[in-house]
Amino acid sequence: MEVEARFWELCDEAARLEDADGDYEWPMVEIIELVERHPEHRDLFVRCFSEIVLWRRESPWTLAGFCMRRLRFPEIKELIHQDADGHKGTAYYAGHMNYWSNIMHAYDDVVWQDADMWTNYALESAGK
Secondary structure, three states, rough: OOOHHHHHHHHHHHHHHHHOOOHHHHHHHHHHHHHHEEEEEHHHHHHHHHHOOOOOOOOOOHHHHHHHHHHHOOOHHHHHHHHHHOOOOOHHHHHHHHHHHHHHHHOOOOOOHHHHHHHHHHHHHHHH
């Protein structure tokens, strides 16, 4: 599927740029725009973001939170709750706790704690 292939190309580009210490914000903005242009593929995007959140696909650590700040898919928030609840008290839980927290802040913060890191969210950060 062309839309899915583009989604993963953008994720790969963001990861490549992050690894090269480059500006990897633009591919994440393009992911958001891709999702917004194709609401008919919402289930596909939920599946793709689920793969990222469950660490089954490589992406920048910040990608899911960055995208969910705008997209706010409730399925991803619920997936994080389920994954956390299923692994309480384990090394897996300890290893994922900060990652889950970062994404949840993107959903829950009135002014997102990471907003000032990104040009795309600079106005939000300026309003602190």
